[in-house]
Amino acid sequence: MPLVDLTANYRSIRAEVAAAIRGVLQTGAFILGEELKRFEIEFARYCGSRFCVGVASGTDAIALALRALEVGAGDEVITVSHTFIATVWAILRCGATPVLVDIDPDTYTIDVAQVARAISSKTKAIIPVHLYGQPADMQPLIGLATAHGVAVVEDACQAHGATYQGRRVGSLGDAAAFSFYPSKNLGAYGDGGAVTTSRPDVYERLLLLRNYGQKSKSEYLIKGENSRLDSLQAAILRVKLPHLDVWNRRRQQLAAVYKAALSGLGIGLPMTQPDRSHVFHLFVVRVPQRDRVLELLRQVGIGAAVHYPIPAHRTVAYSELSRIHLPVTENTCDQVLSLPLYPELDARTICQRIVPALRHALQISG
Numbered sequence: 001m002p003l004v005d006l007t008a009n010y011r012s013i014r015a016e017v018a019a020a021i022r023g024v025l026q027t028g029a030f031i032l033g034e035e036l037k038r039f040e041i042e043f044a045r046y047c048g049s050r051f052c053v054g055v056a057s058g059t060d061a062i063a064l065a066l067r068a069l070e071v072g073a074g075d076e077v078i079t080v081s082h083t084f085i086a087t088v089w090a091i092l093r094c095g096a097t098p099v100l101v102d103i104d105p106d107t108y109t110i111d112v113a114q115v116a117r118a119i120s121s122k123t124k125a126i127i128p129v130h131l132y133g134q135p136a137d138m139q140p141l142i143g144l145a146t147a148h149g150v151a152v153v154e155d156a157c158q159a160h161g162a163t164y165q166g167r168r169v170g171s172l173g174d175a176a177a178f179s180f181y182p183s184k185n186l187g188a189y190g191d192g193g194a195v196t197t198s199r200p201d202v203y204e205r206l207l208l209l210r211n212y213g214q215k216s217k218s219e220y221l222i223k224g225e226n227s228r229l230d231s232l233q234a235a236i237l238r239v240k241l242p243h244l245d246v247w248n249r250r251r252q253q254l255a256a257v258y259k260a261a262l263s264g265l266g267i268g269l270p271m272t273q274p275d276r277s278h279v280f281h282l283f284v285v286r287v288p289q290r291d292r293v294l295e296l297l298r299q300v301g302i303g304a305a306v307h308y309p310i311p312a313h314r315t316v317a318y319s320e321l322s323r324i325h326l327p328v329t330e331n332t333c334d335q336v337l338s339l340p341l342y343p344e345l346d347a348r349t350i351c352q353r354i355v356p357a358l359r360h361a362l363q364i365s366g
């Protein structure tokens with residue numbers, strides 16, 4: 001069985017999707033049309049933020065949010081190395097310098113004490129990543145950022161719908177970046193992304209930045225990109241958004257099934273902090289002999305995976321960042337293992353196939 005099965009999800013909403021696509025095709029408005037506007041209003045409302053701007057991907061969402069906050073050459077942006085590579089790339093793409101810090105070993109999210117040590121006079125923004133679906137510890141982070149006059153951009157690409165102290169991600173910082181890559185908790189049928197913000201100045205700049213910097217026809221106020229969420233994807237996301245809470249609850253139920261079935265095996269299970277909700281974009285455990293366990297699971301057809309085996313500062317492409325040592329990150333990357341999880345997976349498959357296979361793999365690899 002796969003790590004994620006997108007066809008099962010499609011089957012559950014096929015008729016609604018067909019009607020939405022047909023609707024867009026009939027209007028002929030494929031870029032920056034009504035569907036996008038409606039989705040932006042609905043997604044902003046869902047997140048509890050004032051504004052939403054649809055863009056072409058999660059990577060663009062991070063980069064454009066930074067540019068909207070006037071982050072550029074000479075500025076430092078603090079984030080984690082234990083993330084999808086796009087977080088780090090988006091910073092470099094703006095001309096800024098990523099300053100990578102370690103994570104909290106329980107939540108896998110940014111360690112706020114490390115951020116405090118890394119802040120300098122050049123720091124312009126901090127990007128906490130709500131990794132695997134659990135929000136980072138935002139309250140002390142925002143306190144620190146405010147004290148230093150530094151912006152906070154949430155990387156919420158894995159956490160659509162998750163909450164921190166009762167508030168949804170996307171409403172916690174100066175801006176937040178979302179990805180609608182197909183396998184995300186809220187996924188399009190292609191690439192897509194969005195920035196949410198409650199700051200009118202950031203919103204106005206984002207509208208320009210995603211559309212060549214164009215104010216009106218042939219009037220370019222700033223240098224902007226071509227990065228828009230297209231109408232077909234917006235229409236599909238409008239079909240899916242009303243289901244998101246149900247799908248997230250289902251992920252949480254399946255995570256509870258996993259946790260009950262895996263307790264007492266001496267492996268690390270995901271820990272949800274009491275002031276947060278975790279939407280389990282991924283169900284990640286920690287095991288000894290991880291590579292061997294992964295291989296054994298794959299041999300019996302179980303689509304386990306690793307997010308992420310190599311931290312950003314250890315990748316070939318980012319060798320200029322390799323001089324740092326992040327012990328928790330490096331240790332985590334050697335142990336984490338993602339098990340299959342998606343809303344349509346059934347509990348029986350977890351209990352009768354995946355968990356027994358994992359137990360067996362742990363025994364023979366140990």
Ligand SMILES: *Cc1c(COP(=O)(O)O)cnc(C)c1O
Pocket residue numbers: 057058059060083084086087129155157158179180181191192193
């Ligand atoms: C998916 C993801 C991104 C990038 O999103 P794309 O839509 O693939 O560009 C950025 N950060 C994190 C944490 C992600 O999971």
